[in-house]
Amino acid sequence: MIGVLVSGEGTNLQALLDAGLPVVAVASNRRDAPALVRASCPVASFELADFPDRTARDSAMADWLDEQGVRIVVLAGYMHLLTPSFLGRFPDAVVNVHPSLLPAFPGAHAVEEQLEAGVAEAGATVHLVDEGVDSGPVLAQERVPVLAGDTSETLHDRIKTVEHRLLPEVVRELCGR
Ligand code: GRF
Numbered sequence: 001m002i003g004v005l006v007s008g009e010g011t012n013l014q015a016l017l018d019a020g021l022p023v024v025a026v027a028s029n030r031r032d033a034p035a036l037v038r039a040s041c042p043v044a045s046f047e048l049a050d051f052p053d054r055t056a057r058d059s060a061m062a063d064w065l066d067e068q069g070v071r072i073v074v075l076a077g078y079m080h081l082l083t084p085s086f087l088g089r090f091p092d093a094v095v096n097v098h099p100s101l102l103p104a105f106p107g108a109h110a111v112e113e114q115l116e117a118g119v120a121e122a123g124a125t126v127h128l129v130d131e132g133v134d135s136g137p138v139l140a141q142e143r144v145p146v147l148a149g150d151t152s153e154t155l156h157d158r159i160k161t162v163e164h165r166l167l168p169e170v171v172r173e174l175c176g177r
Contacts (some may be wrong), residue, residue, distance in 0.1 A: 001022055001069045001070050001071050001072070002016065002021055002024065002070065002071075002072050002074055002130070002171065002175070003023075003024065003025040003026070003027065003065040003070035003072070003073045003074070004016060004023055004024055004025070004026045004027075004031050004037065004039075004073075004074045004075075004076050005026075005028065005029075005061075005073060005074070005075050005076065005078035006026060006027075006028050006035035006076050006077055006078055006119070007025050007028060007029055007030055007035070007077055007078050007079040007080070007132065008034065008035060008077040008079070008145075009034050009035060009077065010033070010035020010076065010077065010152065011077075011160055012074075012076035012077055012097055012160070012163055012167055013026065013035050013038055013039065013076045013077075013163065014164075015040070015163070015164035015165075015166065015167060015168055015175040016030045016074065016167065016168055017038065017170060018020045018168075019168035019171075021168060021171055021172060021175070022023050022025045022175070023039065023041055023069035024041050024042070024068050024115055025041055025042050025043070025044075025045060025064070025065055025069075026039040026043045026067055027043070027044050027045065027061055027064065027065065027076070028040075028043075028045045028046070028056075028078075028162075029045070029046060029047060029048065029079070029080045030042075030045065030047065031045035031047060032119060033045070035076070035077065037125075039109045040064060041068075042068055044064055044142070046060055046061040048080070054080075054083050054137060055080075055083050055085045055159070056085075058082060058083045058085045058086035059085045059086070061086060062085065062086045062089040062090070062112070063152065063159065064158060065090075066089065067089065070090075071090075071093060072093045072094075072095070072171065072174055072175065073090050073093060073094040073095070074094075074095055074096075074097075074167070074171055075094065075096040075097070075129060076097060076167070077097075078096070079108060080170070081131070081133065082094065082129060082131075083131070084131060084136060087129065087130070087153065091165055092128060093168075094128065094138070094164060095126055095128055095130040095139065095170065095171065095173070096126070096128075096129045096134065097104055097114060097124065097126050097163050097167045098110065098124070098125045098126075098127065098134050099111050099123075099124060099126070099156060099159040099160070099163070100113075100114055100122060100123055100124075101120070101121070101122070101123035101141055101143065102125040102127060102134055102135075102141070103124060103135070103140060103170075104142075105117075106134035106135065106142065107133055107134065107135045111152045111155055111156045111159065112133045112150070112152045114146065114155070115150060115151075115152055115155060119146060120145070120146055121145055121146060121157055122141050122143075122145075122146050122155060122158075123141060123143045123144050123159070123162075124141070124159050124160075124162040124163045124166055124168055125138055125141045126138075126139045126140045126141075126166055127139055135167075140166050140170045141167055142144050142145065142162050144158055144159045144162050144167065145158075
């Protein structure tokens with residue numbers, strides 16, 4: 001039973017749904033996240049402004065996911081760090097997808113930073129989540145070429161094409177553990 005956390009467009013959520021994986025709940029830190037309309041399962045938003053602090057928000061989000069029967073959590077473009085009050089509830093069962101070859105280029109601007117650095121190869125990584133910024137153990141990784149004339153949009157689209165294959169593969173394996 002998979003719960004997906006989103007903040008943005010939700011193309012990786014769509015890839016999980018299209019792969020037929022058992023997504024039973026989708027949550028967001030933004031109630032206006034476009035991703036939320038993609039799901040036909042229960043959805044909920046947990047905006048930081050509605051809670052005293054991050055710990056309280058993350059506890060409430062973990063409670064809700066737990067109530068939906070979630071056992072594996074996938075961060076699919078979820079743009080907030082998770083606190084121990086969340087991670088402790090799903091030990092070794094929270095994964096993230098990131099648009100670079102981690103540990104290179106962690107953080108929210110990985111695509112732009114790879115272009116600025118002039119790397120020949122970018123990439124996509126799926127990793128277990130810890131309290132750091134994109135720092136948990138890598139589960140799968142694939143290289144993506146940077147082409148002449150790439151913009152952050154064209155490069156990100158090429159990376160996402162890889163993410164949409166890699167993420168469902170890894171999540172399917174985790175479901176079979
Ligand atoms: C993806 O590139 C993912 O690696 C990063 O955020 C982006 C989310 O895209 N963490 P989407 O919302 O799944 O389309």
